[in-house]
Amino acid sequence: MKKILVIHGPNLHLLGTREQQVYGSTTLDEINGMLKKFADQEKVELICFQSNHEGEIVDLIGKSKKDNIAAIVINPAAYTHTSVAIRDAIAAVAVPTIEIHLSNIYAREEFRQHSLISPVCYGQISGFGPESYVLGLKAAINIIKSI
Numbered sequence: 001m002k003k004i005l006v007i008h009g010p011n012l013h014l015l016g017t018r019e020q021q022v023y024g025s026t027t028l029d030e031i032n033g034m035l036k037k038f039a040d041q042e043k044v045e046l047i048c049f050q051s052n053h054e055g056e057i058v059d060l061i062g063k064s065k066k067d068n069i070a071a072i073v074i075n076p077a078a079y080t081h082t083s084v085a086i087r088d089a090i091a092a093v094a095v096p097t098i099e100i101h102l103s104n105i106y107a108r109e110e111f112r113q114h115s116l117i118s119p120v121c122y123g124q125i126s127g128f129g130p131e132s133y134v135l136g137l138k139a140a141i142n143i144i145k146s147i
Contacts, residue, residue: 009077071140101126
């Protein structure tokens, strides 16, 4: 069974209570539940991880090849705009990666409109709320099926 790693970046554990006008009322547990249900239907193993710490995210990406991860779906959150380390880890492991965001980062503050991560990803999905995660997972599954 293929394994897909879903990484939730900083502050995403606060979903459901954090800035609901931007991020909605769906909690991270609810998002993970939706993803696991879809993954089960598609017969892929899903590993969900959330961290507020850049180094933990980099370490997890760095060992993804060794852990037989077929694809990564990542919401780097604030690290989207600041983390050369996460960008370099994704590039180094060459595991197909989809970048996702709940909000449309291009319709927000100027500093949020640039992603350091997207150039090393297969693609980016943003602006569809929790559905962004499902679309990202679908894309990851399609990529690993075509490889």
